[in-house]
Amino acid sequence: MVFRQAVWDEPLIFEYPNGEKTGFAPLSREDLEEINKAKEKLGALYRERLNIPNLSELEVVRHFTRLTQMSFGVDTGPVPLGSCTMKYNPRLGWKLSSHPSVTSVHPEMIRAGLADGLLEIAYYVQETLKAITGMDECSLQPPAGASGELAGVLMIKAYLRDKGEQSRDEMLVADSAHGTNPASSAMGGFKVIRVPTNQEGLVDIDALRSVAGDRTAGFMLTNPNTLGLFESGIEEIASIVHSAGGYLYYDGANLNGILGIARPGDMGFDIVHLNLHKTFSSPHGGGGPGAGVICARGSLKEYLPGYVIRRDPDGKLSLHRMPRSIGDMATYYASFTGVIYTYVFLLGQGERGLKEVAINAVLNTNYLISLLHGVRGLSLPYRSDVPRLHEVVFSVRDLVKETGVGAGDIAKYLLDKGLHAPTIYFPLIVEEALMIEMTETESAEVVEEYAKAIKEAVELAYRSPSVLQSSPMNTSVKRLDAVRANHPKTMAPSYKVEKIVKNIQ
Amino acid sequence: MNDDLYHPWLPNLRRESEILAKIGVNNVEELLRVIPNNLRIKGGLGIRPEEPMKPWEIELDFQEKIKRNIDLPLNRIFAGGPVCPHYVHPVVQYLLSRGEFLTAYTPYQPEINQGVLQALYEYQSLMAELLGVEVVNAGMYDGATSLAEALLMAIRVTGRKEVLLPKTLYRQYDSVVRTYLFGPGAIIHYYDVDNKGQPDINEISNILSVREVAAVVVENPSGHGVVNQSMKEIHDEASRKGALSIALVEPLLMSIVNPPGDYGYEVVVAEGQSLGLPMNGGGPLLGIFGIKYEQRLLRQLPGRLIGATLDADGKRGFMMILQTREQHIRREKATSNITTNTALNAIGAAIHVSLLGEKGLRWVASHILELSNYAAVKLKENRFELLYDSALFFKNVSYKIPCEIPLDKIVAMRKILPYSLLNKNVCLSCFTEIHSREDVEYLVQSLRVM
Numbered sequence: 009m010v011f012r013q014a015v016w017d018e019p020l021i022f023e024y025p026n027g028e029k030t031g032f033a034p035l036s037r038e039d040l041e042e043i044n045k046a047k048e049k050l051g052a053l054y055r056e057r058l059n060i061p062n063l064s065e066l067e068v069v070r071h072f073t074r075l076t077q078m079s080f081g082v083d084t085g086p087v088p089l090g091s092c093t094m095k096y097n098p099r100l101g102w103k104l105s106s107h108p109s110v111t112s113v114h115p116e117m118i119r120a121g122l123a124d125g126l127l128e129i130a131y132y133v134q135e136t137l138k139a140i141t142g143m144d145e146c147s148l149q150p151p152a153g154a155s156g157e158l159a160g161v162l163m164i165k166a167y168l169r170d171k172g173e174q175s176r177d178e179m180l181v182a183d184s185a186h187g188t189n190p191a192s193s194a195m196g197g198f199k200v201i202r203v204p205t206n207q208e209g210l211v212d213i214d215a216l217r218s219v220a221g222d223r224t225a226g227f228m229l230t231n232p233n234t235l236g237l238f239e240s241g242i243e244e245i246a247s248i249v250h251s252a253g254g255y256l257y258y259d260g261a262n263l264n265g266i267l268g269i270a271r272p273g274d275m276g277f278d279i280v281h282l283n284l285h286k287t288f289s290s291p292h293g294g295g296g297p298g299a300g301v302i303c304a305r306g307s308l309k310e311y312l313p314g315y316v317i318r319r320d321p322d323g324k325l326s327l328h329r330m331p332r333s334i335g336d337m338a339t340y341y342a343s344f345t346g347v348i349y350t351y352v353f354l355l356g357q358g359e360r361g362l363k364e365v366a367i368n369a370v371l372n373t374n375y376l377i378s379l380l381h382g383v384r385g386l387s388l389p390y391r392s393d394v395p396r397l398h399e400v401v402f403s404v405r406d407l408v409k410e411t412g413v414g415a416g417d418i419a420k421y422l423l424d425k426g427l428h429a430p431t432i433y434f435p436l437i438v439e440e441a442l443m444i445e446m447t448e449t450e451s452a453e454v455v456e457e458y459a460k461a462i463k464e465a466v467e468l469a470y471r472s473p474s475v476l477q478s479s480p481m482n483t484s485v486k487r488l489d490a491v492r493a494n495h496p497k498t499m500a501p502s503y504k505v506e507k508i509v510k511n512i513q
Numbered sequence: 514m515n516d517d518l519y520h521p522w523l524p525n526l527r528r529e530s531e532i533l534a535k536i537g538v539n540n541v542e543e544l545l546r547v548i549p550n551n552l553r554i555k556g557g558l559g560i561r562p563e564e565p566m567k568p569w570e571i572e573l574d575f576q577e578k579i580k581r582n583i584d585l586p587l588n589r590i591f592a593g594g595p596v597c598p599h600y601v602h603p604v605v606q607y608l609l610s611r612g613e614f615l616t617a618y619t620p621y622q623p624e625i626n627q628g629v630l631q632a633l634y635e636y637q638s639l640m641a642e643l644l645g646v647e648v649v650n651a652g653m654y655d656g657a658t659s660l661a662e663a664l665l666m667a668i669r670v671t672g673r674k675e676v677l678l679p680k681t682l683y684r685q686y687d688s689v690v691r692t693y694l695f696g697p698g699a700i701i702h703y704y705d706v707d708n709k710g711q712p713d714i715n716e717i718s719n720i721l722s723v724r725e726v727a728a729v730v731v732e733n734p735s736g737h738g739v740v741n742q743s744m745k746e747i748h749d750e751a752s753r754k755g756a757l758s759i760a761l762v763e764p765l766l767m768s769i770v771n772p773p774g775d776y777g778y779e780v781v782v783a784e785g786q787s788l789g790l791p792m793n794g795g796g797p798l799l800g801i802f803g804i805k806y807e808q809r810l811l812r813q814l815p816g817r818l819i820g821a822t823l824d825a826d827g828k829r830g831f832m833m834i835l836q837t838r839e840q841h842i843r844r845e846k847a848t849s850n851i852t853t854n855t856a857l858n859a860i861g862a863a864i865h866v867s868l869l870g871e872k873g874l875r876w877v878a879s880h881i882l883e884l885s886n887y888a889a890v891k892l893k894e895n896r897f898e899l900l901y902d903s904a905l906f907f908k909n910v911s912y913k914i915p916c917e918i919p920l921d922k923i924v925a926m927r928k929i930l931p932y933s934l935l936n937k938n939v940c941l942s943c944f945t946e947i948h949s950r951e952d953v954e955y956l957v958q959s960l961r962v963m
């Protein structure tokens with residue numbers, strides 16, 4: 009495929025000719041009079057200098073339209089970033105979440121019973137997610153997965169406090185875990201203990217046994233793990249953690265591989281977070297907003313943050329605070345945009361479709377593996393004979409040794425083909441990692457195209473490595489200077505600083 | 514096998530056997546064999562619906578449910594607090610719906626996502642200008658978590674473990690702060706305001722003298738809507754006592770009053786919903802987080818940061834910078850666990866502010882100031898007691914009512930959401946660019962008949 013991304017030499021809005029214009033709404037003489045009145049009222053507090061550019065409505069539309077043309081999302085082409093579950097975000101989710109009866113709801117109306125339609129949708133999502141995870145209660149409050157993690161960590165902390173077990177100050181985290189797991193543990197005030205991965209790519213059970221003890225608060229784990237492998241010893245893991253007196257936390261970022269097939273609740277997990285912007289098709293928006301969910305069972309459910317929605321005997325829905333709630337993880341009740349996408353996804357798939365989601369994601373992963381089997385320079389670390397589930401992690405360690413071309417260069421080459429790069433250099437236990445998650449929404453042809461592009465890249469690395477090292481060429485800019493970007497003398501985190509840096513040079 | 518189902522979101526559904534054959538296995542079970550049998554869901558989850566629904570059926574179901582929401586015109590919503598009705602410009606809604614922004618991931622591959630990066634850089638730069646600081650990150654979840662993270666940051670920067678908050682803080686913010694500070698086990702102190710609604714500087718000073726405080730939080734306006742007249746004094750006092758000052762502001766107000774950065778505030782946080790974002794029932798929102806350009810602060814900054822640099826041809830480009838602070842590299846030593854943030858809403862705020870420009874911003878803020886104080890006068894004229902008699906209000910106005918009537922009753926009678934309750938009989942109403950003087954009169958009249 010030929011790919012040429014738009015190249016606009018688009019200035020910053022600050023660099024547009026600054027005129028006597030506005031792009032928002034007409035301003036009348038009376039409006040301008042209001043500015044003078046405010047100035048009088050404020051006296052010495054009044055701000056004189058404000059360097060915000062004045063543009064017309066059309067100028068703003070053009071500027072940002074051009075910027076979209078220099079961006080790339082799932083709507084543009086495949087974005088098979090491992091761990092991110094970049095599936096198609098159904099437009100119906102956008103349509104319904106942009107409905108004025110949703111966007112114009114003041115949060116106070118939810119509590120006052122004036123937005124029962126929205127609450128009804130949230131209730132359906134909450135109840136369905138309880139069934140999918142096998143948990144007793146769920147709160148839709150966390151704004152993202154990491155927020156759910158922090159909530160879970162604090163729930164464990166509060167429960168241990170109430171049981172008089174504050175001496176449990178260690179959180180176990182798999183060395184293959186996402187960075188948010190140790191970061192959330194530390195934010196919760198726990199010491200992080202790393203649990204190693206064995207040669208099979210699974211939790212080293214003996215190592216787990218040796219670190220689990222009377223200081224263990226819990227173990228944060230995802231299953232399938234970040235290598236795409238199912239932790240088949242999960243029941244033993246659960247029993248080790250539980251008999252040590254700790255709790256098992258499920259990082260739901262990888263749920264797509266087992267959706268409708270297996271449930272974290274049945275595996276022995278006590279707390280579960282979900283990322284609605286991964287598994288349940290809510291978009292990523294160039295980084296966010298996402299939407300998280302935090303679920304728990306047994307005594308821990310009493311500690312959930314935010315609110316759970318309950319249906320009273322008369323059919324009325326209302327928000328309930330759990331008796332020992334840790335408090336709030338966000339200003340209000342939920343990220344309703346993500347909740348509505350999830351609702352659309354669940355209705356659009358039904359129970360039957362949900363299971364097919366996982367199966368088709370697994371199929372795509374293993375199809376890609378089979379297409380890349382035996383490619384020189386590319387290896388599949390940890391048990392290459394065991395099927396992967398939602399994602400796969402390859403290593404180009406040999407390629408680097410033989411050609412100097414690494415995962416980062418392969419990534420840039422793929423961009424030139426109009427294919428977004430995989431996640432690279434993660435998980436940390438795989439050297440030169442290419443972590444690929446096709447999801448269920450990419451067709452077999454796209455999987456084939458992607459495999460072909462990787463093969464080409466690898467072959468090219470042996471023939472003329474410099475081509476890869478100087479890619480990308482077809483994107484709006486060429487390879488960027490990260491050293492300059494991060495050096496204290498040249499760093500420019502805003503236009504203000506950029507101007508100062510320019511003046512110094 | 515699925516020879517009886519086609520699905521628009523599952524392109525390979527009818528090709529399962531073909532793909533299985535290419536993989537070299539006989540059936541799906543061979544791929545799923547790694548999941549022990551006893552952990553499999555048996556007999557289904559029992560969730561509804563069983564079969565996929567058609568898009569129009571989903572729309573019908575949605576309409577059936579959503580009609581139970583009470584639709585109020587925006588200018589009849591006065592309920593105050595951290596989220597208020599603001600105009601969402603169609604240009605913002607349209608641009609954010611474009612798939613290149615909407616469906617992109619975090620720009621870890623900057624060359625192919627310059628548009629997202631430049632828009633975020635512009636957001637950071639516009640906010641830095643508005644707040645009077647040099648550095649603003651690419652967005653936190655909301656105002657409350659921005660504040661909580663600012664306090665955690667202050668604890669790391671100063672090595673102290675106590676913080677000082679205003680009693681007038683929104684209760685939702687107070688709750689989030691308490692939850693976050695449970696982690697490090699920090700101690701929270703509070704200071705009150707005087708009868709004009711101004712922070713009690715003596716009390717602040719006393720607490721700072723006897724406690725080792727990491728940071729003082731200073732609101733402008735306060736959670737009760739009062740414009741702060743002593744931003745500078747409080748910052749200077751905190752500085753003398755070795756505490757950081759964190760300003761919690763309404764961004765719109767910053768276009769007409771001197772911003773906290775000008776007074777030396779180390780950290781400025783805010784809720785960004787007033788910058789053109791819908792209320793959405795309270796989420797998702799936008800957390801604004803800015804700091805002064807000091808290395809000790811920069812090193813401890815949570816969240817993503819975009820910077821300008823050059824490409825191989827010497828052309829300007831943008832990329833994420835200082836990633837070594839973040840969880841994917843620094844893990845348990847990261848400055849925060851945040852990764853998914855609110856990038857799209859940050860871009861929305863940048864578009865909104867670009868539309869407004871300096872002129873528009875000043876007008877919106879002036880209108881809100883004028884209208885809030887007009888409302889205060891009208892409330893007083895009609896014998897509603899203001900919480901602070903001679904205060905200057907911005908956006909939120911706090912006052913007392915003789916008795917409470919359930920909101921649903923008021924809505925039914927007058928088609929108006931007049932306030933949110935701060936306490937028993939104490940109300941908060943907000944006034945924004947979408948309200949007019951007539952709207953204010955309608956509110957006061959509605960309060961009177963009740």
Ligand SMILES: Cc1ncc(COP(=O)(O)O)c(C=O)c1O
Nearest residue numbers: 091152153154186188261852853
């Ligand atoms: C495995 C894993 N865990 C946790 C997270 C954190 O989730 P979020 O980005 O929603 O905060 C992610 C994604 O970033 C992830 O891939």
